[in-house]
Amino acid sequence: MNGLYDEFRVAVHSVWTRRWLVLGVAWGICILGWLAIASIPNRYDSRARLLVEINEILPDDAAGGGFGRPQRIDQVRETLTSARNLEKVAVTTGMVAAGASERDKASAIAMLQKNIKIIPQQDNIFEITSSIGVGSLSDADNAKLASAVLDSLITVFRDDQLRGGRVNAREGLKFLDSQIADREQALREVEARRAAFEAANVGLVAGGAGSPAQQVEAARAEIRQIDSQLVAAQAALAAANGQLAATPATINVPGLGATGSGVARQQLAGAQAELSSMRARGLTDAHPDIVALKSQIASLKAIADREGPGGGGGNAQNPAYASLAAMRAERQATVGALSARKTQLMGDIAKINAQQIQNPGVAAEYDRINGEYTALKAQYDKLFAQREQVRLRGDVQTETDAIKVELLDPPTKPTSPAAPNRPLFLSLVLFAGIGGGVAGAFALGQVRPSYATAAKLERASGLPVIGSITEVVTADRHVERRKRLVWLASGAGALVGLYALLLIAEFVQRGMVA
Known part of the structure; x- marks a missing residue:
């Protein structure tokens, strides 16, 4: 020690x-x-708080182009410190002269971008801070400049929001109108080419019915539906046949004279009269209703033949049998119509496939033209919808302020240097x-x-x-x-x-x- x-x-x-x-x-x-x-040099800080409210007059999906509330908030943050706004602030506060060179303006803008901070406190509340420390200025001038920068920045931002929304809407409408006109002209050209191609290849392509591949796919989809319906119709017909086989055609009624029962013949006469009426209206034998009616007439003829020409003594026709016979005839007609439609569709598919095999280039070119038309049509519809959304937004901004800027806390007047x-x-x-x-x-x-x-x-x-x-x-x-x-x-x-x-x-x- x-x-x-x-x-x-x-x-x-x-x-x-x-x-x-x-x-x-x-x-x-x-x-x-x-x-x-x-x-x-002493650096003086000035602070202000700004409330930016977005009027939600239109729903988010009508804002156009996915430009909803979060995007508008981001736009506010970027717009506040944009080079255009900061150049106006520099000129307004006297940091540079109005006729200064681009180099001087760029230097002032860079200094402001470095010394202006925007801190979002909530979704629509921002704290803005400007830090000014120019060595050629006195402390009092630096303090005044820090507050003046915020005043000018907020004023420029307000004016820009009042004018910018309407100007942007007009410019957007002008741009979309030109794009829509271009797409419309292109659609007309493609439609003319498709019509000319269909006229030059009659029988090889179905005009206005889509490409051959689309026609085949549509026919196959319809066949799948018909198959399921046909299975159900055949099952119902089999059930009707079973019930009809187990039901007697006539029943014995005590005390009934041999008056003859012509119920089947009456039904047959009515069906034949209806058939004549359909043919008079111009329906052909291939029409599904006539096919079903013919099947019903054949069934009624068989029943009438079993009844004989006269009465059956004390026997009368069984109403249940007649009802089942009519039901069976209807189901037979349904099965026949479905089968005929399936056969027709399969024939169409075979015809289209044969045409494609014989003329592969025609089908490929037609598919290409249809694909080009579909793409242009989708673009045209999308642009037209966007134009309507921009127009609505412009109307709203004309009638009301789309963005409302409110100063919660005015720029502070610094009395002591921050650094x-x-x-x-x-x-x-x-x-x-x-x-x-x-x-x-x-x-x-x-x-x-x-x-x-x-x-x-x-x-x-x-x-x-x-x-x-x-x-x-x-x-x-x-x-x-x-x-x-x-x-x-x-x-x-x-x-x-x-x-x-x-x-x-x-x-x-x-x-x-x-």
Whole structure:
């Protein structure tokens, strides 16, 4: 412990013997540091809070092009710091002249983009901060400029939103109209080419019915439906046949004379009359209704033949049998019609396939023309829908403000610089100067060693020290030392006094800004 204490005393003595070096280094570091701090301009921050409300008059799907509320909020953030707006702010606040060169304007815009921060607090509330620290301006001018930048930015943004929405809607309508006209002209050309191709290839393509591949696919889809319907109709017909076979054609009615029952013949006559009426209307034998009616007439003829020409004694026709016979005839007609339609569709498919095999180039070209037409038609419909949406949005923006800008907190008037923290920096430089002086003196003592005690000299030399001579200080020497101590204290006090003056000047300067 005593050794450490002795080493400390030796270090202090080494520094004290070089006290003028400590003072000189401290003065040098402090002067250079304080000059560097003085060259840093004060930066003043101004803050404002802005509320941007989007009028949801139209639903999101009518906003057009997926331009809903989140996209509008992003647009607000980008528009606030756009180069066009910042150029207007720079000119309005006098940072650059209206006729300044593009280079000067670009420099001012870059400085504003760097020093303007937009922090979204909520979906539609933004905190805007401008930091201004121009070295050529005074602190009061920098503080005023920071607030003026925010005032001008908010004003420019408001004006841009009032005019920009309507201008954008008009420009959008003009662009969409030109695109729609181009698509319409292209559609007409494709339609003319398709009509000419169909006329030149009559019998090879079905005009207006889609491509051959589409026709085959549609026919196959219809056949699949007919197959399921045909299975159900055949099952129903089999059930009707079973019920009819188990039902007697006549029943014995006691007391009934042989009056003859001509119910089947009456039904047959009515069916034949209806058939004649259908043919008179121009229906052919291939019509499904005539096919079904013919089947029903055949069934009724068989029933009438079994009844015979006259009465059946006391027997009368069974109404249940007649009803089942009519039902069976109807189901037979259904099965026949479905089978005929299936046969027709299969014939159409075979015909189309044969045409494609014989003329593969015709089918491919027709498919290409139809594909081109379908693509153009889809683009045309989409553009037309977008045009209607843009028109509606433009009408809304004409009648009302699509975006409402409200200033929640006006730009603050800064009274103290946000940076740099000069009092802290001045103090740090003072401590750095004193510490640098002490460190320099201690380092010089290590390079040029001296021995403050006889024991240290004995350890360093390895030789015994016989004795030491104490310094004798005369009265004149004592006065001289005291004078030098006064000079040293004056130099140190002057350094501290200069530090205090700098602090006072800093606070006075802040008070002048306020």
